[in-house]
Amino acid sequence: MQFDLNRSIEILSRTPFVIEALLNGISEEWLMTNEGENTWSPFDIVGHLIHGERTDWITRMAIILSEADNKSFTPFDRFAQFEESKGKNITQLLDEFKTVRKQNIEILKSKKINAKDLTKKGIHPAFGEVTLEELLATWTTHDLGHIAQIARVMAKQYTNEVGPWKQYLPILEK
């Protein structure tokens, strides 16, 4: 599928509601358990998505669209959520995610991005030149990846409980 801004916004606007439908009001056992050492629980993942809204996607878009000479992005902190989510419950995190995502989609739409804008570039700290189109496609894909991750982390809590059906459930091997 070719990149399309409106189709990307379809995903970006749905993600907080998808995750809310899955996690809001659910037991701690589903919410706070991860896949093992150095992996994330569903709760951690929601915090990560919020941190991305605050420091990554829109910030990097602004750099790309700016007239600044230096188009280098600040590296993203993949562990910020462990501090930032402390003392919050999942309802608070989901509300925060819905709010910042809504604001960011409004900012995105307000830029009236055209085909030429999509080709503009920024400098990624690890792999150099990237275009606005790639950034926006990644924002969209990143959402879907984390929805899949949340479902996988939860599925794995029943790895042993499914007995011989394990062989029919590829999610448990991922």
Next chain:
Amino acid sequence: MQFDLNRSIEILSRTPFVIEALLNGISEEWLMTNEGENTWSPFDIVGHLIHGERTDWITRMAIILSEADNKSFTPFDRFAQFEESKGKNITQLLDEFKTVRKQNIEILKSKKINAKDLTKKGIHPAFGEVTLEELLATWTTHDLGHIAQIARVMAKQYTNEVGPWKQYLPILEK
């Protein structure tokens, strides 16, 4: 996590709403595209989940809990949805899924399943004896697996569009 009926119902009752939040009203490009030959689109997956509600989980539970001598399950048809979903749109499928899932959760609750019931067995066509607990854990895990699959199929539509970020998006390699 140990199997728990109420915690399983938490997932089973959420799944239709999670998938509705993701798919209802979305473009055909996201909905009808798969991962390549012999793979399923999000639309196909919803049909598969409906077919499971109609012919698999509750039917097999009834066999396990019955006094019948023959506890063999009928093999599940993994391709039935291609015929059954024909001529329907996604809103119809999502409504159907919500309805049959709600009915099935009511049947499940009405059985007042106790610890002894969970150890009762049926005969799976491929791997023989399975317990009710394993069946119900699989029903739950199967939901989560297909939520992850839907997100993955959609993510892959932007495999090339994300440019060098592909290496940071493990969902695109699955």
